Amino acid sequence: xxxxxxxxxxxxxxxxxxxxxxxxxxxxxxxxxxxxxxxxxxxxxxxxxxxxxxxxxxxxxxxxxxxxxxxxxxxxxxxxxxxxxxxxxxxxxxxxxxxxxxxxxxxxxxxxxxxx
Amino acid sequence: xxxxxxxxxxxxxxxxxxxxxxxxxxxxxxxxxxxxxxxxxxxxxxxxxxxxxxxxxxxxxxxxxxxxxxxxxxxxxxxxxxxxxxxxxxxxxxxxxxxxxxxxxxxxxxxxxxx
Numbered sequence: 267x268x269x270x271x272x273x274x275x276x277x278x279x280x281x282x283x284x285x286x287x288x289x290x291x292x293x294x295x296x297x298x299x300x301x302x303x304x305x306x307x308x309x310x311x312x313x314x315x316x317x318x319x320x321x322x323x324x325x326x327x328x329x330x331x332x333x334x335x336x337x338x339x340x341x342x343x344x345x346x347x348x349x350x351x352x353x354x355x356x357x358x359x360x361x362x363x364x365x366x367x368x369x370x371x372x373x374x375x376x377x378x379x380x381x382x
Numbered sequence: 383x384x385x386x387x388x389x390x391x392x393x394x395x396x397x398x399x400x401x402x403x404x405x406x407x408x409x410x411x412x413x414x415x416x417x418x419x420x421x422x423x424x425x426x427x428x429x430x431x432x433x434x435x436x437x438x439x440x441x442x443x444x445x446x447x448x449x450x451x452x453x454x455x456x457x458x459x460x461x462x463x464x465x466x467x468x469x470x471x472x473x474x475x476x477x478x479x480x481x482x483x484x485x486x487x488x489x490x491x492x493x494x495x496x497x
Contacts, residue, residue, distance in 0.1 A: 308418070308490065309426065311484045366483055375425065
């Protein structure tokens with residue numbers, strides 16, 4: 267079966283522009299997570315969805331970041347007015363169980379965002 | 383809050399040398415502990431894990447033992463290879479409070495193994 271997919275795989279944008287990153291989780295997985303990895307650092311948690319609601323948005327770094335999920339399926343992470351410090355690999359993961367440990371999550375390949 | 387402190391690199395070893403990368407943590411309760419590895423140009427991969435005290439995680443010749451008394455999870459390998467050259471991250475996730483999907487990472491240790 268298909269794994270978690272993300273698009274685009276690479277995105278280069280200019281400072282100040284808005285970007286949308288998409289995640290398609292494994293079918294039937296009710297939980298979805300967004301993380302990012304900045305260069306030379308570990309993963310940072312951004313947001314957790316259970317179904318279409320987000321009980322934990324505590325990792326979103328600023329109000330320029332937002333995310334939504336529809337149909338208990340696809341999720342979109344939107345970054346408005348991008349800054350150079352937003353450059354990172356953005357990873358999406360899903361799990362069949364709520365609040366799964368990271369080793370129990372299925373990760374997508376990531377979207378590499380570069381803000382010039 | 384939770385934190386992870388790991389040995390600063392870079393670490394440079396010759397092939398077949400013994401490797402230790404130290405990792406200590408501060409957390410409420412008893413977290414799950416992980417080592418992740420990132421090879422050049424690749425994504426982060428889970429290397430091994432331990433979910434409770436005294437557990438030993440092992441994979442690809444690497445081992446780490448969850449030591450509650452010393453709040454440590456040191457990574458070891460008896461004989462490193464050139465192909466082990468990578469950045470190694472120690473991490474934890476809480477086992478209580480319903481936030482076990484969150485990871486706290488150390489800053490990473492760059493390992494270079496020379497032939």
